[in-house]
Amino acid sequence: MPTMAGPIPAEAASAPAPAPPRAPDDVLERSAERTAKAAARGGGHPVRLRALDGLRLLAALMVAAYHYGGRDGEISQAWGSSPREQFPTLSGYFAYGCLGVQIFFVISGFVICMSGWGRPLRSFFASRVSRLYPAYWVAIVLVTAVFALPWVAYKAVSPSDALVNLTMLQQPLGAHRVLGVCWTLWAELRFYALFALFVVLPGASRHRVVLFCAVWTLGAAFAEAANLPLLDVVLMPEYASYFIGGMGIYLLHRFGHDALAWGIVGISFLIGQHYAIGELWHPANVNAFSYRSATVIIAIVAFGYVAVTLIALGKLNWANWRWLTLAGALTYPFYLVHEHLGWVVVGVLHRKLGIPSYGTFALTVLLMLGLAWVLYRLVEQRLTPVIKRSLTTVRR
Structure with a gap:
């Protein structure tokens, strides 16, 4: 606020100065607080968006379908032949499962904005570290140990690279990856850093989030045009949208219908579908594993945006089943372990035990979900609160 250049006039000193007009953001913030309090009446806590947990699990299962039946590579070695032969009808559909990652990123933008709102930087940092690392560390150790077994045909990374993987910084440091899915975690880390620096540190507000979204959108477009590696790494034009x-979408959830928030969502979708098409579409080619329709790619990306928006606006509050909370909790550990350990399980079930392809597929998913439950109960539930407390405790 501007400072007074001189003494207060005598007539003004005897009466309170008129209150400055309330800024639109202030009105919206107060309205949002009233809405949150109203939602909390009766139970003491806002309603959990359980449908969002279900969407997260659906996105993870999409990615698993892609890894087990929608591509070639090591999974072909596990099956003993290409998944096109194992799933002649479904393999083409499974190939779209990789778009579950785009849905994950939209959910992440919503959840991080929600969880970072009103938090100090230290608390935000502690929540992210305690959420990401415990299950990740165990997954790194598990995959490294299994791949080191003499009867497992997949090559383990070097001990040095395995240790680097524990930092989650293996990609920028040029180390071999233990987990194939960790490239998405590197994208998440960069998003967290940008959000922490430009929203959490100065204090989250509607105006600040809108400004951050606008500047990041333009910055990502400039990075794409400039073709400078450093800008690409920081601004992530292919994932930013x-x-x-x-x-x-979180702004719509918190403040209600708003032209700026709808504009952010709409422009982001238009840019996002462009990058999805650029990455996944190609002309029909008999040598390619599958042919993905541009229309279907756009439809799946649109589904992700629409589903998160409907959840945010309360249109799916009827899907308030308690089991969805557990489904959401299993999503992250399942995502970490399902690919590489799934190769081993598929090979054992299908080639050694002779279980048919569809049975092997279903059993592998169930076994990976079971392992995810073990990681959730024995690792995340025990280590996450310990790490969070240790990082938020102020030492004197």
Whole structure:
């Protein structure tokens, strides 16, 4: 606020100065607080968006379908032949499962904006570290140990690279990856850093989030045009729109219908589908594993945006089943372990035990969900609160 250049006039000193007009953001913030309090009446806590937990699990299962039946590579070695031969009808559909990652990123933009709102930087940092690392560390150790077994045909990374993987910084440091899915975690880390620096540190507000979304959108476009590796690494033009779209959806959730928030969501979708098409579409080619329709790619990306928006606006509050909370809790550990350990399980069930392809597929998913439950109960539930407390405790 501007400072007074001189003494207060005598006539003004005897009466209170008129209150300055309340800023639109202030009105919206107060309205949002009233809405949150109203939602909390009766139970003491806002309603959990359980449908969002279900959407997260659906996205993870999409990715698993892609890894088990929608591509070639090591999974072909596990099956003993290409998944096109194992799933002649479904393999083409499974190939679209990789778009579950785009849906994850939209959800992440929503959830991080929600969880970071009103938090100090230290608390935000502690929540992210305690959420990401415990299950990740165990997954790194598990996959490294299993791949080191003499009867497992997949090559383990070197001990040095395995240790680097524990930092989650293996990609920028040029180390071999233990987990194939960790490239998405590197994208998440960069998003967290940008959000912490430009929203959490100065204090989250509607105006600040809108500004952050606008500047990041333009910055990502400039990075794409400039073709400078450093800008690409920091601004992530190929993924930024999904995170930004999720943040725009959170603004709708917190403040209600708003032209700026709808604009953020709409522009982000338009850019996001462009990058999805650029990455996944190709002309029909008999040598390619599958042919993905541009229309279907756009439809799946649109589904992700629409589903998160409907959840944010309360249109799916009827899906308030308690089991969805557990489904959401299993999503992250399942996502970490399902690919590489799934190769081993598929090989054992299908080639050694002779279980048919569809039975092997279903059993592998169930076994990976079971392992995810073990990681959730024995690792995340025990280590997450310990790490969070240790990082938020102020030492004197």
